[in-house]
Amino acid sequence: MARMLPLAAVVLALGATAFIAPQATPTSTALGARRSARSAPQAAKASSLTGSSVGLGLAAVSVGLALARCSLTQRRLRLAGKDIPRNKELAYALICSVYGVGKTTAFKICVDTALDPHKIVNELSEEEEIRLAEEIEKYTLENPLRRMYKANCKVLVEIKHRRGVRMAKGLPVRFQRSKTNNRNARKLNPGRF
Structure with a gap:
């Protein structure tokens, strides 16, 4: 059985240039990549960071910080006694995880709480989660x-x-x-x- 490598080791093995400053290719510029939207200081900084050791260390640090940020902000969202999946759209997550909530009820809950039904659950603020919980308590589920x-x-x-x-x-x-x-x-x- 293969041993799983930590993500930092995979980043170090792959190299840092892909994570820090992706280079524009003729295809990407033809397809309208947003390379030109980057300001001159940012472009100079990104091009200077493509070195081997400096870029490698910064890539590992930036990926590590991103992972730490994800793990710290991943709060559990429990509505009606069920864990709501955080990676799905709000209406679809309610339909899939709460017994008694169908398509009509899910969209009605979103309208009553003034939330976008297509918003990802992980992007909800704490205040929006509280409003959602208060609205769901009104239903028998x-x-x-x-x-x-x-x-x-x-x-x-x-x-x-x-x-x-x-x-x-x-x-x-x-x-x-x-x-x-x-x-x-x-x-x-x-x-x-």
């Missing part, structure tokens, strides 16, 4: 919603409603065809209660 759904189904079974009877038998509830279809459902889900 996760385990309370699951308990409520289970209790509603149990009532239907107890009063022997048509839907409750079909739930107990493991058959489709909403008038789907069951003469030939739903074979796997009938085999794998013998009954909900």
Whole structure:
């Protein structure tokens, strides 16, 4: 099994010029690279730092600082008792991680809190996270919603409603065809209660 190298060792092995001052190629300038937007002092500084030992040390330090900054700013975001992934867009992260939040609810939460639904979760400020948590507390989500759904189904079974009877038998509830279809459902889900 291969041993994993620390990122600083990989940076040192690759060299520093790629991390400090990427050189403009004819293709990149033709495609409209922002090389010209760099000011003259910055360009001179970048070209002087492409030396072997100085650039190598600065690259390792800058990558190390970036890693330290990422690890320090990575706070956990817990909403409705679930960890929200920080690398996804806000609406999509809510849809994927919180039971009871679908597309409509996620976008409604974003509109009510005046947040961009396409903003990455990691870019949220603490104040925005607090607003988001306060808005999500207004909804019935996760385990309370699951308990409520289970209790509603149990009532239907107890009063022997048509839907409750079909739930107990493991058959489709909403008038789907069951003469030939739903074979796997009938085999794998013998009954909900």
